[in-house]
Amino acid sequence: MSNNKDIFRDILRNSPEDTPAPDFTDKVMQRVISESISKSVLRKPSISRFPIYISILLIVAAVFFPAFVGKSDIPKTASVLDYDIPLSPVSDALATVSQFWSSLASLDSLYLIIALGVLALLAIDLLLKRSFNI
Amino acid sequence: MTEPDIEIIEQVLGGNIPAFAEIIDRYQQRVYSLCVRILRNPEDAEEAASDAFLKAYKALETFRRDSEFPTWLFRIAYNSAISRLRQRRSKPEAQAPELSDREQFEERLYEINSALGRIADKERREIIRKALEQLGPQEAAIVSLYYFEDNSVAEISGITGLSKSNVKIKLFRARLTMGDYLSKILKNELKYI
Numbered sequence: 001m002s003n004n005k006d007i008f009r010d011i012l013r014n015s016p017e018d019t020p021a022p023d024f025t026d027k028v029m030q031r032v033i034s035e036s037i038s039k040s041v042l043r044k045p046s047i048s049r050f051p052i053y054i055s056i057l058l059i060v061a062a063v064f065f066p067a068f069v070g071k072s073d074i075p076k077t078a079s080v081l082d083y084d085i086p087l088s089p090v091s092d093a094l095a096t097v098s099q100f101w102s103s104l105a106s107l108d109s110l111y112l113i114i115a116l117g118v119l120a121l122l123a124i125d126l127l128l129k130r131s132f133n134i
Numbered sequence: 135m136t137e138p139d140i141e142i143i144e145q146v147l148g149g150n151i152p153a154f155a156e157i158i159d160r161y162q163q164r165v166y167s168l169c170v171r172i173l174r175n176p177e178d179a180e181e182a183a184s185d186a187f188l189k190a191y192k193a194l195e196t197f198r199r200d201s202e203f204p205t206w207l208f209r210i211a212y213n214s215a216i217s218r219l220r221q222r223r224s225k226p227e228a229q230a231p232e233l234s235d236r237e238q239f240e241e242r243l244y245e246i247n248s249a250l251g252r253i254a255d256k257e258r259r260e261i262i263r264k265a266l267e268q269l270g271p272q273e274a275a276i277v278s279l280y281y282f283e284d285n286s287v288a289e290i291s292g293i294t295g296l297s298k299s300n301v302k303i304k305l306f307r308a309r310l311t312m313g314d315y316l317s318k319i320l321k322n323e324l325k326y327i
């Protein structure tokens with residue numbers, strides 16, 4: 001094949017050179033730039049989702065854990081000049097929330113932290129994917 | 135000194151998108167040439183070449199640093215031209231003439247080469263162009279990659295997705311077809327050899 005290749009290379013040395021239009025590079029670059037605007041192909045940030053998830057879990061635990069272990073004690077009235085003034089409907093709403101947390105407190109707080117953490121993770125995961133394509 | 139391809143690729147991936155123009159400048163003639171041999175139409179070839187560069191840009195992240203960039207790019211260009219060819223009615227692969235005597239064929243090739251040497255440049259280029267046009271799109275691509283791009287049979291196999299033995303067969307058939315065509319065209323010149 002090598003002899004054949006050489007002789008054929010010799011024959012084909014005179015083949016006409018095909019060249020695209022002079023503005024070929026510009027045209028392609030226009031397509032490349034519009035593509036890069038619509039969808040980034042650049043190297044993705046080195047940030048990984050895993051440390052973000054761990055941080056979220058820790059934050060959730062830090063914020064909610066005290067609420068689970070302690071009894072909620074939101075007053076239904078405010079004391080002003082020794083007169084008890086009812087705070088409804090705000091106080092009613094707070095009382096409802098308080099009852100909710102109290103009922104949750106009867107459950108194992110660890111499970112609640114995990115459940116809330118998972119929900120937070122799902123939300124953050126969606127946010128990271130949609131906003132930063134991480 | 136010319137910057138290696140991989141450094142330009144790193145720049146593009148790092149956010150310097152205009153650096154991709156250097157890649158296009160470097161390879162546009164070779165990519166276009168491959169496309170035009172498959173499609174045989176300058177407009178179609180230019181669009182296929184443009185598509186190939188855009189696809190390469192989009193897939194730049196997946197380019198493996200240990201592989202050859204031109205081979206990777208030619209694979210994209212080949213697929214781009216072949217899929218464009220399929221969109222329009224493709225010409226069937228040319229039938230290679232039967233030839234049992236290999237030695238006779240090789241001898242004929244030397245005669246053809248000698249006869250071509252006695253023809254004016256312009257006319258010679260035209261004859262070679264027509265000889266290349268006798269090939270089917272796939273054979274033309276293989277000839278282009280083998281003789282003009284100096285790719286090995288293994289590399290062509292990787293680019294086209296054909297087996298190595300299939301590449302060899304198609305290459306041999308292409309030589310037969312072109313040799314046969316050139317013998318007919320150069321009939322008068324061959325008389326004097």
